[in-house]
Amino acid sequence: MASFIQLLVSGLATGAIYALIAVGFTLLWQTSQTINFAQGEFVMLPAFFILEAMYLGAPFWLAILIGIALSVLLIGLAFKLIIVDPMLKHGVLPLVISTIALSLFMKEMVKNLYSSNAQPFPALAPPIDLHFFGAVISTQSLVVLAVAISAVVALHLLLHKTRLGRSMQATAQNPTLARILGIPVRRMVLYTFLINAVLCAIASILISPIYLAKFINGETLGVAAFLAAIIGGFNQVRGAIFGGFILGILDNLSAAYLSSTYRGAFPLLILIAVIMWRPQGLLGRVEERTV
Amino acid sequence: MNRLGVIAVAAGAAFALSVPLFLKPYGIYLSSTWAVLTIAAIGLNLTLGYAGQVSLAQGAFVGIGAYTTALLMHAGVPYPIAFIAAGLVCFAIGWLLGYPALRVQHHYLAFVTLAFTTLVFLVLRNEEWLTGGTYGLSSIPRPVLLGWSTNGSVRFYYFSLGVLTVLAAGTWWMLRSPWGRAFVALRENPIRALSLGLDTRRYTLMAFAIGSSIGGLSGAVFAPLVQYIEPLSFALNLSLNLLLMVIVGGSGYFFGPFIGALVAVLLPEWLRFIQGYYLVLYAVMVMVMMAVCPTGILGLMERIVKALSTKRSPTQPALQPEGTSP
Numbered sequence: 001m002a003s004f005i006q007l008l009v010s011g012l013a014t015g016a017i018y019a020l021i022a023v024g025f026t027l028l029w030q031t032s033q034t035i036n037f038a039q040g041e042f043v044m045l046p047a048f049f050i051l052e053a054m055y056l057g058a059p060f061w062l063a064i065l066i067g068i069a070l071s072v073l074l075i076g077l078a079f080k081l082i083i084v085d086p087m088l089k090h091g092v093l094p095l096v097i098s099t100i101a102l103s104l105f106m107k108e109m110v111k112n113l114y115s116s117n118a119q120p121f122p123a124l125a126p127p128i129d130l131h132f133f134g135a136v137i138s139t140q141s142l143v144v145l146a147v148a149i150s151a152v153v154a155l156h157l158l159l160h161k162t163r164l165g166r167s168m169q170a171t172a173q174n175p176t177l178a179r180i181l182g183i184p185v186r187r188m189v190l191y192t193f194l195i196n197a198v199l200c201a202i203a204s205i206l207i208s209p210i211y212l213a214k215f216i217n218g219e220t221l222g223v224a225a226f227l228a229a230i231i232g233g234f235n236q237v238r239g240a241i242f243g244g245f246i247l248g249i250l251d252n253l254s255a256a257y258l259s260s261t262y263r264g265a266f267p268l269l270i271l272i273a274v275i276m277w278r279p280q281g282l283l284g285r286v287e288e289r290t291v
Numbered sequence: 292m293n294r295l296g297v298i299a300v301a302a303g304a305a306f307a308l309s310v311p312l313f314l315k316p317y318g319i320y321l322s323s324t325w326a327v328l329t330i331a332a333i334g335l336n337l338t339l340g341y342a343g344q345v346s347l348a349q350g351a352f353v354g355i356g357a358y359t360t361a362l363l364m365h366a367g368v369p370y371p372i373a374f375i376a377a378g379l380v381c382f383a384i385g386w387l388l389g390y391p392a393l394r395v396q397h398h399y400l401a402f403v404t405l406a407f408t409t410l411v412f413l414v415l416r417n418e419e420w421l422t423g424g425t426y427g428l429s430s431i432p433r434p435v436l437l438g439w440s441t442n443g444s445v446r447f448y449y450f451s452l453g454v455l456t457v458l459a460a461g462t463w464w465m466l467r468s469p470w471g472r473a474f475v476a477l478r479e480n481p482i483r484a485l486s487l488g489l490d491t492r493r494y495t496l497m498a499f500a501i502g503s504s505i506g507g508l509s510g511a512v513f514a515p516l517v518q519y520i521e522p523l524s525f526a527l528n529l530s531l532n533l534l535l536m537v538i539v540g541g542s543g544y545f546f547g548p549f550i551g552a553l554v555a556v557l558l559p560e561w562l563r564f565i566q567g568y569y570l571v572l573y574a575v576m577v578m579v580m581m582a583v584c585p586t587g588i589l590g591l592m593e594r595i596v597k598a599l600s601t602k603r604s605p606t607q608p609a610l611q612p613e614g615t616s617p
Contacts, residue, residue: 090581096345096401097538098582100531102578105571105575108574109571111567223409227402230399261417264413268409268410272407276390
């Protein structure tokens with residue numbers, strides 16, 4: 001039981017990080033039909049911005065701010081303007097290819113400019129083990145959970161309680177109608193890219209102390225984000241959150257209780273099952289097909 | 292095909308045949324790699340370029356084909372039978388993988404096939420009793436066909452070129468048959484194809500199965516070419532690279548895979564002087580190409596030729612979208 005609780009908490013912690021990445025992923029899909037195959041690399045990169053800032057002498061908190069700012073600028077604004085905008089008129093597939101190329105580009109740049117070795121990354125909290133009912137829970141997991149949940153709650157409040165958020169939702173649901181109602185659709189789409197960049201940067205700060213900063217990190221994280229988004233529902237923010245947590249818990253429990261060599265397979269089998277029986281995702285809406 | 296196309300193909304064929312005359316063994320080895328990748332890309336082009344089904348599983352089928360061939364050859368089965376078995380196994384698995392395609396499209400399909408590729412990789416890595424695990428399978432012999440040994444780089448190159456020619460001719464013939472037309476109809480407007488009485492269900496499965504079996508056959512040539520296979524060669528990267536090859540060459544153009552594979556094989560060699568940055572440059576090229584001309588190199592050439600002459604487009608794509616209306 002104690003080990004079950006331990007696994008559950010660490011599963012929730014990884015799940016929360018997956019959820020952050022998946023939420024950004026679905027936001028981009030909803031507002032601009034961008035399937036971002038470079039999402040994992042978007043999480044890999046900010047850690048290196050932060051490491052570089054610290055190398056240049058910035059204290060950790062300042063480096064985090066610099067990292068987030070650079071992320072917003074590069075993987076938010078520049079990504080939208082340079083990669084996505086010229087591609088939108090060509091449809092979904094060319095943009096998919098372009099983001100695949102972008103992920104290759106980012107990986108190789110980090111490998112060449114920085115190093116192919118894993119870099120240690122400072123944690124937000126000192127790793128103290130806490131004991132609850134015989135289960136050992138690291139403060140790191142709790143901090144990860146707290147930060148990720150606050151980020152998700154903040155995003156939820158932004159989307160549902162502010163005028164800006166409602167405009168963004170309207171843009172996602174029906175761009176034409178939103179435009180008629182006087183919502184600056186293009187700017188709203190840009191905002192979702194910036195929000196995605198912030199979410200990716202937060203995820204990067206949370207995951208890098210655990211996985212270490214490495215150019216290859218994006219591969220597993222990107223796939224995790226796809227899986228979470230699809231299992232939960234591609235067109236729903238809460239679906240992505242739900243999917244992220246399911247994935248994180250499942251990953252930890254199946255590795256412990258079923259088979260560690262096939263650890264990666266269980267989420268994939270669930271993915272295939274979900275797509276076969278409920279392609280809109282567990283919490284998703286059905287998308288209409290046009291003739 | 293018009294005159295310009297015929298000349299280009301003849302020149303390409305002559306060049307491919309004369310390659311061993313002026314290349315060192317390493318160059319010939321690369322040329323064989325090109326032939327193998329082209330075969331795999333032809334299969335993917337059928338699934339993606341003609342039938343419009345996004346697949347990130349082609350690399351996995353190359354792997355299944357290569358492992359099938361290697362295992363059967365180790366068991367003493369003659370190469371031709373192993374070769375055909377590789378194609379059949381991939382046909383069957385590809386058919387099964389087509390079922391999700393019946394339910395979902397586009398990005399969902401990309402993810403299902405991505406999941407499949409990862410699953411295949413895990414099985415190849417974990418089932419050590421069969422696949423040798425991370426150690427892979429080594430000492431795969433080069434086949435002897437009708438008393439003619441394909442040992443030696445030149446001989447094997449001609450062997451892979453021969454397989455490529457036969458498979459390409461078969462695909463060419465199939466695309467000209469009603470089947471090819473049906474595949475394009477599937478890509479252009481599946482619902483309309485269905486309402487015109489086309490059995491879209493069967494053709495979707497066929498598009499997957501045939502494309503996958505061609506991938507398997509390329510694996511059957513790949514195994515004796517490299518003589519040592521391991522799971523990592525067939526991980527997601529290969530599938531992504533094959534996808535890039537098809538798109539860069541020109542998806543939906545018959546000769547697109549030939550060009551795309553050529554770029555993928557030659558680029559790392561030409562760009563060796565910038566060392567680790569060649570993939571960076573490749574990535575940038577792909578992004579620029581997608582922004583400027585998403586129809587790939589052949590699409591770009593077609594546009595240029597069209598702009599130069601007021602006549603009908605000389606490098607005609609194998610099948611125009613008009614092919615949808617029967």
